[in-house]
Amino acid sequence: MAECKRCGRCCQDVRLAESPDMLERAYHYWKKSPSIDPNFSEIYLIFPMLRFLYEDRREDLPYHYRCVHYALDADGLPACAIHPIRPRMCRDFPYYDEAEHLDRSGPVSPYEGCGYNEAD
Ligand code: SF4
Ligand code: SF4
Numbered sequence: 114m115a116e117c118k119r120c121g122r123c124c125q126d127v128r129l130a131e132s133p134d135m136l137e138r139a140y141h142y143w144k145k146s147p148s149i150d151p152n153f154s155e156i157y158l159i160f161p162m163l164r165f166l167y168e169d170r171r172e173d174l175p176y177h178y179r180c181v182h183y184a185l186d187a188d189g190l191p192a193c194a195i196h197p198i199r200p201r202m203c204r205d206f207p208y209y210d211e212a213e214h215l216d217r218s219g220p221v222s223p224y225e226g227c228g229y230n231e232a233d
Pocket of ligand 2: 123124127162180181182183184192193194195196199200203
């Protein structure tokens with residue numbers, strides 16, 4: 114069944130199209146804009162929680178980050194330290210429920226072993 118297996122790979126290796134510089138500039142832009150609700154911007158939320166790991170230009174999502182909220186629970190299982198208020202990109206991962214136009218013929222998640230790549 115397609116579901117999260119709590120392997121923690123997507124939190125230890127968050128893959129984005131945005132570079133650290135792009136994220137930082139967007140973050141400061143939103144922060145200085147009093148007329149814009151900061152909660153409206155996903156970028157405002159995600160920049161402070163990401164630590165840049167590396168870039169691989171051969172990939173569609175070339176920028177790799179680790180999330181500072183990734184943790185282990187009391188049983189030693191991967192967990193999100195801010196689970197009730199985690200950003201939308203995390204709640205909606207792997208995005209396919211509402212994205213009808215996306216190609217579903219291949220793996221829906223870029224992470225090897227991700228439970229969402231298993232058949233329903
Ligand atoms: S990579 Fe997939 S199975 Fe692993 S934690 Fe993320 S969503 Fe869950
Ligand atoms: S906020 Fe939580 S679910 Fe989202 S990447 Fe970080 S640890 Fe994972």
